[in-house]
Amino acid sequence: MLVCALAAIAAAHAGDAPRAPFGFGKPASDAEIAGWDIDVLPDGTGLPPGRGSVEEGQLIYDEKCASCHGTFGESNSYLQLAGGAGSLASDQPVRTTGSKLNYAPTLWDYIRRAMPFNAPQTLAPDEVYALTAYVLNLNDIVPAGTVVDRDSLPRVRMPNRDGFTTKHGMMQVDGKPDTANVACMRDCSPPAGPASQMPVYARDSHGDLAQQRREMGAIAGVPMAVVATAPGTAPARTEPALALATRLGCMACHGVDRAVTGPSFRAVAARYAPGGAGSSGGAADSRLMAKIKAGGAGAWGTVPMPPQAQVADPDARKVVEWILGGAQ
């Protein structure tokens, strides 16, 4: 007790604010830092040893990337990788990796930390170099045959290198704003009449608004006749099989009733139903199980489905049974 009291008095004399170091935590070893220190600066600082070619990149890309980004990086289902250079000043800017990015090492950094979407941080440095080279080649920034490494990649000049500015007031809390409205209170002169409003055909685009407002008080949500269940209110979201498919990452490429980059599950069910295009050739469930595990291509177009060997058999079976049952 006495010791605590004396310590408290001493602390009070030293000032109220506690001071570091408290001695909390433990030193980070070089090995521990090396495992997590994955960032790369735009000048290439942080790039590891390794190398990769456009051609090596294409092989990896077709297997692991094309299903979302398109064979030529043209898919806008996910971020479009190629095209659009010089379009940012137009009324219809085409926002792609190639048209927007300023420094090539940033592309390397992002592929390494976050791609492939369903299996990030699984690529070896050589693979990341190769993929970076291929994406640059898709944008006609480097020619076929190019090999990139940590010395050459920072020297690649991106088309939009000079397309960024920090001359604005939003980097500092006390920065200067770019608009200067005046708080007029009486007889101000605003523009007259609505210039833009929701088109009639889009009124029910967000579901029944009456069901999005508390049913209490003098102001209600506007009722809409909506056939499809509104997103976010769909009870199917909590369906165990759908929840499983979501957790496994299936929904990154498939929708229940709409195609994304892959076919909708309802379309898959129809294909394998009796009389469907895929109804012959053996038991549908075991064929679909195999497709999940080994991947596939050709049934729904040229975009391949990457192999999902990491999915456990019971999980795959549950998802397959749900899909073949109509994905209800």
Next chain:
Amino acid sequence: MADITASPGRIDPAPEAVHRLATAAPRRSFLRRTLALGGGMIAASAGKAADDLSRNLPPNVPEWQTTLGAPILAEPYGVPSKFEANVRRRESPGLTRTAHSSVAFTPLQNLFGIITPSGLHFERHHAGVPLVDPHQHRLMVHGMVARPRIFTMDDITRFPSVSRIHFIECGANTGMEWGNVAVPTVQYTHGMLGCSEWTGVPLALVLDECGVDRRRAKFILAEGADAAALTRTIPMTMLDDVLVVYGQNGEMLRPEQGYPLRLLVPGVQGVSSVKWLRRLKLGDVPWNTREESLHYVDLLPGGMQRQYTWVQEAKSVITSPSGGQVILDRGYHEITGLAWSGRGRVRRVDVSTDGGRNWRSARLQEPVHSRALTRFSCDWSWDGAPAMLQSRVVDATGYVQPTYRQLRAVRGTRSIYHNNAIQTWAVDASGEVSNVQIAA
């Protein structure tokens, strides 16, 4: 339903209030069609409900008074009443292609005060919500520090703590409306917004524990432990305001808000408040990360992109009455909404009911916190005539929220981020409120 065309909106006096939804529909032709399609069912269920409910109205004794209620611990972790099922986060159809990299919006139209319930705080993830085991979570601090260190959650929660109320707004909030009206309600126009009491450690304490080199270090890289390993640059000039947060509204962070540890950079676009925080690296240049070069850059007319647009400028919106709603009765209504500024406190909010011609100052709910949502309200008597509702915030720096015309004159219409223009809700003679923009 026969007399619904007789007057503008109407609330039936008790005990017939249950008919409200069926009779609430304004009298536009498309709504008549709507009612023709679905209204029969609504009316039928309302009629049945009326029979059920009248049993519980005076002079009868309500059924829930004639039997025991649920025992304690029916819900060990309490949940809202089943009658509040409409109050939930929602996604905007077509906005994103996968639920793993998407956004769910806060239902601002249904909330009171300034605190967003943790389960309604908007979600925005770049690669799903990781389920992080707090016992295996680590925060590494390295770079321009004398003592690179690794902290456990035991270490972090042992530091002296602070609790502060701050908003988090996604930089892309209202981003769908740069060119034109695109979404119907305030949930979708402004719902990438939340405000919580956050508890954690001042970042400066953690950095000093590691012997940060305050002379050389100009920037901090913050990295998440999610599948995006999301990274953002934080300037050291903001250091004194930044918290390393584990608590939200009195409990641990929700998984979708970064459990067990996130950064909180008050007043700065939400993506900088990196969730599932695993690493801080001190350096002397900004990192130009993917979320600072391909995204979260502001495209200007002429094609230049503003980079590192961190601060969320002052903004306000009326949440009631607001788009997608119908005012059921003439007479008194409270106009209420939210205002906030990334540069400090809200000083004043003005409200107009005539599309910005005349304004009056609203009441502010006290206390007003710096860089926190601020609730405003003012009295309004609706006479049944069309009206145009607007709010306009003035923050502590004297900055006045801009009109769409002013904002577009500088930034065009192709930007995605930092749309803080004055919002207009149009009220028509039927009482229906809709989202409009009055400046091209």
